[in-house]
Amino acid sequence: MAYLSEIAPARGVATACAAGIRRIVADNPGPMTYHGTNTYLLAGADGVSVLDPGPDDALHLAAVLREAGTVARILVSHGHSDHVGGLAAMRAATGAPVFAFDPGLSPDHVVGDGDVVAGWRVLHTPGHAADHVVLARDDGVVMTADHVMGWSSSVVSPPQGDMAAYFASLRRLLARDDRLYLPGHGPAIGDPLGHAGFLLAHRVQREAAVLAALGDGPQTPAALVDAIYAGLAAHLHPAAQRNVLAHLLKLRDEGRAVERQGGWVRG
Ligand SMILES: [Zn+2]
DSSP states (O other), X not given: OOOOOXXXXXXXXXXXXXXXXXXXXXSOOBTTTBTOOEEEEEEETTEEEEEOOOSSOHHHHHHHHHHHOSEEEEEOSOOOHHHHTTHHHHHHHHOOXXXXXXXXXXXXXXXXXXXEETTEEEEEOOSSSTTOEEEEOTTSEEEEETTSOSSSOOOXXXXXXXXXXXXXXXXXXXXXXXXXXXXXXXXXXXXXXXXXXXXXXXXXXXXXXXXXXXXSSXXXXXXXXXXXXXXXXXXXXXXXXXXXXXXXXXXXXXXXXXXXXXXEEEO
């Protein structure tokens, strides 16, 4: 298994991903967003459900409105700004009701685990973010947002990000029998269980590496990143430190690591 890639997508146009599902990629490329945030148009009997407005970008909003036609509702995967920065403007432009797990986003409808909205079942998948949900359709298509992506592992940055929760949420998807994941950034994942298993194995390995690098003298997450991540590009160092901290907090809660004197030692 390996990470997936795709060429930079066309901007401002919707392309088909699966039956009744189109994607428009926002123009916010970056080290955490790949080519940009995927906004999905989910066709339904009463119009289109927009999954994740994307960043606050007037050109992206205009493209989504042009391609969507009637927007029946706005769905939110989680509250990070690359997904909901454009929520207020899209809500104002469409008057469509907003469905989100996080009451802090002031949705018209707070959705909970197991709810069904426009034919999609909501699965609460904390880990990348406490308020993260994926949407699953009966035919095995899952909108995985930033929980499972093909192009990269997910940032798990405490306190919003929680590594123990992330492991549990990955295992939740692995216990299902889905056939296609459509993530919040990057291309579709056509071997979803293989890829989710690869991501879980990667985390288990990383956790073992963090544990192995701990000794009796306190070490900071930054020092642990230097010890564990070979050849990491400098611009990815801060995110790696957040991931290592998330592993350390999980290990602490399991009694396997202890924070002491500004660093971490074996528990
Ligand atoms: Zn994102």
